[in-house]
Amino acid sequence: MAIVEERGQVSRNDRPVYGMPRLPRDVYVAIGTIILCCALLFVTTTFDQVPKALARGMQPADYPRYLLGAIIVLSACLAIQSLVRRAQNSKTKEKAIKIPSNVWKTGLLMLVCTGAFQILGAFPAMVIASAVQPALWGLRRPVMNVLFAILFPLAVYTLFSLILGVRFPEGLIPMPF
Numbered sequence: 686m687a688i689v690e691e692r693g694q695v696s697r698n699d700r701p702v703y704g705m706p707r708l709p710r711d712v713y714v715a716i717g718t719i720i721l722c723c724a725l726l727f728v729t730t731t732f733d734q735v736p737k738a739l740a741r742g743m744q745p746a747d748y749p750r751y752l753l754g755a756i757i758v759l760s761a762c763l764a765i766q767s768l769v770r771r772a773q774n775s776k777t778k779e780k781a782i783k784i785p786s787n788v789w790k791t792g793l794l795m796l797v798c799t800g801a802f803q804i805l806g807a808f809p810a811m812v813i814a815s816a817v818q819p820a821l822w823g824l825r826r827p828v829m830n831v832l833f834a835i836l837f838p839l840a841v842y843t844l845f846s847l848i849l850g851v852r853f854p855e856g857l858i859p860m861p862f
Contacts, residue, residue: 711767715760722753722760729753790821806856807846811838 732746794817801810816834824830845851 709767709771712764715764715767718760719757722757726750726753787821787823791818794818794821802854802856804856806858807853808838808842809856809858811841 729746729749732749734746735744794814798810798814801813805813812834815837816830819826819830819833842853846853
């Protein structure tokens with residue numbers, strides 16, 4: 686059984702493979718992200734509008750639209766960069782880079798902490814994320830890790846909650862300030 690490679694695809698028999706070559710995985714991720722953002726942009730059309738006479742600054746629907754627009758632009762850049770890199774790698778025969786396991790672990794940590802926001806509250810969830818993340822990345826400086834785990838969430842909470850007036854979910858452990 687011979688392996689034939691043609692136009693980026695491999696056949697397990699002697700027949701050539703016809704059709705389009707497979708796209709890089711990043712292109713599929715970018716397409717999915719763009720579709721999701723477009724659906725969310727449609728949802729923002731249902732947001733309430735402030736009358737023009739009372740409108741000052743950014744409208745309630747503007748910020749999500751700008752954010753989703755930025756995500757769409759960055760996703761398009763990701764797809765283009767992936768296609769350009771694939772074209773360059775086909776000339777030099779380089780292998781794709783394997784994603785390190787700490788990337789997946791960090792993503793899982795962020796998902797867990799997102800759920801912990803509702804149960805424990807914002808500040809404890811940020812402390813847990815800030816304490817576990819350096820360990821996932823292999824940082825072995827305990828004093829700096831403890832300082833980061835306490836000071837970073839405190840700074841974020843102070844800025845958003847006390848200065849900007851953003852309300853975080855309190856959860857089981859309410860903040861005294």
